[in-house]
Amino acid sequence: MKRIFFTILLGSWVVTNVSAQETVYPASAQNETIALTNATVHVGNGQVIENGMVVFSKGKITEVKPTAAVSGAKVVDCKGKHIYPGLILSQSNVGLVEVGSVRATVDENELGELNPNIRSLVAYNTDSKVTNTLRNNGILLANIVPGGGVLSGSSSVVQLDAWNWEDAAYLPDNAIQFRMPSLMLRGGGRGGFGRFGAQQPAGDPIKRALDQIESVKVFFREAKAYYEEASHEETNTKYEAVKGLFTKKQKLFVHCNIVKEMLVAIDFAREFGFDVVIVGGSESFQIADLLKQNNIAVILEQMHSLPTMVDDDVDQPYKTPAALQKAGVLFAINDDDGNTRQRNLAFNAGTAAAYGLSKEEALAAVSLNAAKILGVGDKTGSIEAGKDANILVCDGDLLDMRSNLILNAFIQGREINLTDKHKQLYERYKYKYGLK
Amino acid sequence: MRKRRLSPPGRALSLMGLLLALKVSTLAQSTFPVNGVADPKNGYYAFTNATIVKDAQTTLSNATLVIRDGKIVSVGANIAAPKDAVVVDCKGKFIYPSFIDAYSDYGITAPTRTFGGFNFNQPAQITSNQKGAFGWNQAIRADVEGAKLFNADEAKAKTLRDIGFGTVLTHQKDGIARGTGAVVTLANEKENLVLLKEKASAHYSLNKGVSTQSYPSSMMGVIALLRQSYIDAAWYKSNPAKEGTNLTLKAWNDNQSLPQILEANDKWNVLRADRVGDEFGVQYIIKAGGNEYQRIKEMAETKAAFILPLNYPTAMDVEDPNDIRFTGLDDMKHWELAPTNAGAFEKANITFCLTTSDLANVGDFFANLRKAIEYGLSETKALEALTKTPATLLGIADKTGSLDAGKLANFLVTSGPIFQEKTVVFQNWVQGRKYGVKEDGWNDVKGTYKLAANTATGAKSWAVELKDGGVASFVAGDTLTGKYTYDGKLVKLSFTEGRGPRATETVMSGVASGDVWNGAGRDGAGNKFTWTATLEKAAVAKADSVRPRQPLQLGKVTFPFLAYGTEEVAKQETILIKNATVWTSEKDGKLEGTDVLVIGGKINKIGKNLSAAGAKVIDGTGKHLTAGIIDEHSHIAAASINEGAQSVTSEVRISDNLNPEDINIYRQLSGGVTTSHILHGSANTIGGQTQLIKLRWGGSDEDLKFKGSDPFIKFALGENVKRSSSSANNRFPDSRMGVEQVLNDAFQRAKDYEAALKAKKPGVRRDLELDALVEIMNKKRFITMHSYVQSEITAALRVAEKFGFRINTLTHILEGYKVADKMKAHGVNASTFSDWWQYKMEVVDAIPYNAAIMTRVGLNVAINSDDAEMARRLNQEAGKIVKYGGVSEEEALKMVTINPAKMLHVDDKVGSIKVGKDADLVLWSNNPLSIYAVAEKTIVDGTLYFDREKDKELRAAIQAERTRLISKLAAAKRTPGAGGAPAGGFGRPRPRYEVIQACMDHLHSHGLLAITEEEAELLNEK
Secondary structure, eight states: OOOOOOSOOOSSOOOOSSOOGGGOOOOOOOOSOEEEEEEEEEOSSSOEEEEEEEEEETTEEEEEEEOOOOOSSEEEEOTTOEEEEOEEEEEEOTTTBSSTTOGGGBOOBOSSSBOTTOBGGGGOOTTOHHHHHHHTTTEEEEEEOOBSSSEEEEEEEEESOOSSHHHHEEEEEEEEEEEOOOOOOOOTTTTSOOGGGOOOOSSOHHHHHHHHHHHHHHHHHHHHHHHHSSSOSSOOHHHHHTHHHHHTSSEEEEEEOSHHHHHHHHHHHHHHOOOEEEEEOTTGGGGHHHHHHTTOEEEESOSSOOOSSTTSOTTHHHHHHHHHHHHTOOEEEOOOOTTTTTTTHHHHHHHHHHTTOOHHHHHHHTTHHHHHHHTOTTTSSSOOTTSBOOEEEESSOTTSTTTOOEEEEEETTEEOOOOOHHHHHHHHHHHHHTOO | OOOOOOOOSSHHHHHHHHHHHTTOOSOOOTTSOOSSOOOOOOOOEEEEEEEEEEETTEEEEEEEEEEETTEEEEEETTOOOOTTSEEEEOTTOEEEEOEEEEEEOTTSOOOOOOSOSOOTTSOOOOSOOOOSSOOSOTTBOTTOBHHHHOOOOHHHHHHHHHTTEEEEEEOOOOSSEEEEEEEEEOOSSOHHHHEEEEEEEEEEESOOTTOOSSSOOSHHHHHHHHHHHHHHHHHHTTOOGGGOOOHHHHHHHHHTTSOEEEEOOSHHHHHHHHHHHHHTTOOOEEEOOSOGGGGHHHHHHTTOOEEEEOOOOOEEOOSOHHHHTTSOHHHHHHHHHGGGHHHHHHHTTOOEEEEOTTOSSGGGHHHHHHHHHHTTOOHHHHHHHHTHHHHHHTTOTTTSSSOOTTSBOOEEEESSOTTSTTOOEEEEEETTEEEESSOTTSSOOOEEEEEEEEETTEEEEEEEEEOGGGEEEEEESEEEEEEEEEOSSEEEEEEEESOGGGOEEEEEEEEEETTEEEEEEEOTTSOEEEEEEEEEEEOOOOOOOOOOOOOOOOOOOOBSSSTTOBSSOOOBOOEEEEEEEEEOSSTTOEEEEEEEEEETTEEEEEESSOOOTTOEEEEOTTOEEEEOEEEEEEOOSBSOOOOOSSSBOTTOBGGGGBOTTOHHHHHHHTTTEEEEEEOOOSSSSEEEEOEEEEOOTTOOHHHHBOTTOOOEEEEEOSTTTTTTTOTTOOSSOOSHHHHHHHHHHHHHHHHHHHHHHHTTOTTOOOOHHHHHHHHHHTTSSEEEEEEOSHHHHHHHHHHHHHTTOOOOEEEEOTTGGGSHHHHHHHTOEEEEOSSOOSSSGGGTTOOTTHHHHHHHHTOOEEEOOOSTTGGGGHHHHHHHHHHTTOOOHHHHHHTTTHHHHHHTTOTTTSSSOOTTSBOOEEEESSOTTSTTOOEEEEEETTEEEEEHHHHHHHHHHHHHHHHHHHHHHHHHHHSTTSTTOOTTOEEOOOOOOEEOOOOSSSOOOOOTTEEOHHHHHHHHOO
C-alpha cells in the first residue's frame, strides 16, 4: 500500500512518530495561504473538478477551480489525489459517551421527559479518545445530540479539533431534539415489553404515546404564547430554551421511524411552522413524496441496518437513500454504530452508492446535505469559495475502504494532526515485534 | 320448596331429570356413609331405534343400545329392549361414543408464575426451591402425580361435556418433566368414581414452566437437562450411595413404562424432542402446536403419534395499511393454512388425536373442527381422533373409545351426523348418567295443529302451523303471523293484530304433553281464555341442506415457511461461470478471465475456455468470483444462543436447536456468506457446543449442518462471564481471577472423571458436561474462546497448556496484537473484528490494526461478524484490513475465506477455489473488497441459493401473496360467518417481530422489529 504523507506541514506542528494522544495538539490558526493543486476535487454539491485547485486563506476557501497559477500561496501538488469536503456526523454522542458500558463515562441522558433546556455542548469532552479516530476517517464535524426523555434538549455542532467545548462550538444549540414515543403496535401479555421483562403500564400503549405527544404540543403552544409575550414576570427556562424554534434559529429534530410517527412529525411542522427534521427515518422511503411536499428533511440515523420486516427487500436500508434522492427529499446519511464508534460514515455513504445513488450524491449525503440540515450549510459542507476550509485530501475514493486513506485534513484551514490512539498503539506494537 | 327441573321429552326421560335434580347418582360408593335412606339405582336403560355409530368404521341403523350400572350391556341392530329397562326412543337420532381428550389439565390447578428464571442482569437462583428429597432442578417434576392433584370441577366438566367429551387425560402442565397424568371421566361424581386410571401417562415438555431456578434458560439447556435426566435416572437405578434418596429420579424411572407424552407445540420442537427420544429409546406421543403441516414430511419421519390442538390464529384486521405493513407474510399464511393441519396429518398417514387444549374458548371446538374438515380432514378420521385413537394410545381402549359391550356407558345422543353444522348434541351420557346438553330440540314440534280456545265470548279456533325459526302462522279466515317457543316442555304462542300503536297482541302459554298441548292465554283486549292444541300433521324433516362450498383457494406451503421461501427448494446444478476474475484464495492467487466449472456440488475444473454440456452458464465478464464467505462467529439460525444460568454449560449444544427459518440465512446469502459457525453466547466461562452450518436456505435443521466437520465449543472470558453489567452478581466468578479458576476446576474435574471412567470405577455417573471437556483434552473437540484483554488471553493459554491441549481459536481477541507472540507460540488461531472498539471497558485498547499485526506475526487470522447485519458485509470488513495495516487485497480476502476454513478444520472442503472442493462460490459485481461490491450469485454445494435475478421475482411474489392474503382477510371481515371467516374474530395485527439472537456482548443495528429471545417469550406469554 502506498503510504504517502506528503510534506506540506505548515510549521505549526510536526509529526513526531510516537506520542501519546495527550500530545496530539489542536492545530493553531491558519497563517499562510494554501493552494492544493492538480487534484480531483469533489465539491460536495455533485460537482467534480478534474485537475482542480483549492485555495484557502485565514480559514476560508477563496478559490475552487481548475488548477492554474497562483501567487502568494504555499502550493501543494495533489496529483492523483482526491479532495473532499470534511464529512459531518449528523447524529452523534461522541464526547458525551466514552465507554457505553461504564456509567460514569456516560453523560448522554438526563432525567425527566421535557428537558428542552438541556444543552449537550456543555458536557462535550474534546479529549475523548474517539474523536481522533473519526478525523482519521474524514469526519471533521459532528452534531452532538443529547438523549433521554421526550424533549431531550438541544444539540450543537462541533468541529473536532479543539482544546475545550467553547473552542469546539461550531453552531451551538442548532436543534431541539424530540424523541417521539413509539406508535408501533405492541402485543403480548404484558402490554408490550421492555428489556428483561420490565412491566409496562397497562392500557393501550398507542393511546399513551399519543397522549404524550399531545403533551409536547401543549408545551409548544404555551411556549409560543410565552414567546409572544412582551415581558415576563417570571422567567420560564424551558420556554426560553425553545425560542429559537419560533425565530427559526433552531430546528426541531424529531426522532422517529415509522409512517404514523413521521406523519405526526409533519403535523408539528404544520401547526407550529417549525423547521422539522426526521432523525431515524428507516421507513421514510414509504412517504418520500409527502416529506418532500412538506419540506421535511431526513437524517438516516443508521443506514447499515437490517430491514425492518422479514418480508422486506433484503437491501432495503441500503437503497432507502436512493428512494429519498429520487423524491427530492433533503437527507443525510449517518453512522450511529456503537461498536465502531461512528468511524464508518464514509462507507455507509459508499453502500448507498452501491445501491442506487451516484457517488457524488452519496458524498453530499455526508457533507453538504448534512451541513444544510444541521443549519451550517452556509459555512461548510462543500468546497466553495467563502466557506470554511474544512477539507480532506484522500489517497483515493473516500467512500471505499479500498482507497479511503486520509492524507491531510484541514479544519477552518488548520491542518490537523491525524495521529490517534490506534495509530499510537499500532506503532507501539510494531516496535515490540520489530515490524516495519 | 322442591325445585322442579324442566326436563325433556318423554316419560322415561323426565324421570331421569328428576333424579338429576335430586343429585342422586346411579353410581354408589360402598365405603361412604349415607345420610338418609339407601337409594340404589341400576341405571338400566335401552335406547332404541337409533342410528348407532359404534366406532368410526361401524354404523348400525335402527339399532338399540342397552346400558346398566354405568356400562354398556349390549349394542346391536336386533336387540329387544329389556322389559326392566327404561326405554328411550331415539328414532331419528344418532348415538356416538363420547370423545376423549388426551391433553387436558381438567381438575388440576395450573401453578402460578412468579417471574424468575435467568436474567442477564439479575442474581441467579442456582439451586431448586423445592423442599424435600427431590432432584436438583425445579423444572424436573417427575414426582408429580396428576391423580393426587385432581379435583373434579363441574363447571369445567360441563363445558367439555357440552362439546361431546366424556373422558380426559389430565396432568399438571408445568415443568420439563411433569410427572404422571390420570384418566378421568367428566361425570359429576366423587373423584373416587371418575378416576379411571391413576397413572396413565408420563408428561414432558420443552418449557421449564414456572420454575424460578436459573437453569435452564434456553431451549438447548432444556434439551440438555432432559438428556442428562435420562442418564441420571438410569444411573440412579444402581442406588448410588452418593445420591441418597432422590424421589424425583425414582419417580422418573417408575414412569418410564407409561405412554410418554411430550408437549412440543412447534414443528421444530417436534424434531428436537424426537431426537432426544431416539437417543434414549423413547417414542414420545407428541403434543403439537398447529404449524406442523409446514414440515409434514419430517413429522411423519418421527414415527410419533400426535395430539393436535384446533386453535387457529386470530385473523388480522387489515383496515389500517400502516399497521398491516408490519404483519408478516408468514403470519398471514399461517392464518390461512392453520386449519389444514389435521388434514395434512391424515394425508401423511400419521396417527393423531385431537384436543381442546390451547383453545382460548373451548366453545370454538366444533366450529374449528368443522373448519379442519372443510380444509381436508375426513369425518371418519376426525371421529377416530376423538375416540379410538386416544383410547388406544392411553391404554384405555378396553374401557372407552367405542360403543361395545362391557365398556363405559359414555355416549352422545345427537340430532344427526355429529360433524354437520346443524347437528345438535342433545345429551352426553357419562358412566351411565345423562347430562343434558341442548335438549329442547329432542321433539320436533313443527307441524300443523288445531288450536281451540274457550273465550268468554265463546269458542274460537285456528289452524296453526309451526315453522322453522319460531315462526307460527295462525289461520282463521285471515292469516296472522306470530311466534312460538318450545323448550322441550313449555310452549308459548303469540300473534299480533293490527299495526302501529294500535296493534294488540294475543299471548298463550302451556305445557306440551305429547301431541296435545294445554294452556291459558290472554287476548289483545285483556280477556283471559284457556286453549288446547292438537297435532294434526307433523312437518316432514328436511335433510340438512349442504351449503354449496366454494372450492378452497389456499396458498402453498413454502420452504422455509417465510418470505423468500419457495415451494421447491433450490437444486444442485452443473454450473459454468465464464470469464471472471477468479480470486482463488490459493497460491494461484487471482486469475483473470478464467472459467470455473461446477459439477455435482464440487469444483470440477478451473481454466480458460471451458465448456460442459447441459451446464447453466453464467457470464462472469467484468465480475469477480470468490470462495463463499465463512463467518467464524455467528449467532443466526438458532432458537437460543445463551445458556447463561451456570458458569459451566458444556453439555448444551447449538445443534439441538437450530432454526432453519431465520431470514438472516437468506440475507447473509445475499452478502455472499455460505458457511457460518453458530456459537453459543458469552454469558458464561464454558459455554455450549457450537455448530458449523452451510446456508442451505429452505432445508431442515438437519440439512443446515456442515456434515463431517470437527466439533467445537464456545468458551468466554472477561466482562460478560463475570457479569459486569449486573450490579447484583451472585454467580461465581466475579473477576478474571475467578474465571481462570473456573477453567482450572472444570478441566481438573473432567480429568478425574475421565480417570474414573477409564478405571471402570463403579457408580460413576455419565456427565454430559464433563464428557465435552474430556473430548477437548483428547483433541476431539476444539475451543473457540471469546476473549479481549491480554491478561485473560495469556491465563487461558496457560490453563490449556497445563491440561495438555491447545485452544483452537481466540475469537474477538481485540488485544491479540499485544500478545500475538504468545499466541503464535501456543498455536492458536485468531478471529476478530475489523474496527470495533470502545463499546465496553475491555475494548478500550482495541485497534483496527489488530488483524494486520497478528497476521504479520504469523497467526492465522479471520474477520468475523458476530452480528446479523454486518455478516452481510464481511467482504468489506476484510477490505478494511488493507486500509488498517496494509495487508494485500488477496490476504485480506483470505481472512473471510480460507483462513476461517483452516481454523474450523474444513479447509479441505471449503474456503478456496480449488478443484475437488465444495462449490461454495460468490460472483461479485465488483472487486470483492470494495464498498461497491454486490453479491450477484451465491452458490452452496453447486446449488444457486441466492441469485439477484431470482431475488427480484421473489420480491414480486411476496408482494403478490401479501396482497392476496390481505384481500382475503378483508373479505373475511366483510362477510363474517362465511367460509374462511375465523372463529376467533379479528385482532389488530401484531407486528412481525424478528427474534435475533446475539451473544449479549455488544450493540447491534438490527432494525425496528428485532427483539431478543427473552422479549419474545414475554410477548408470547398469554
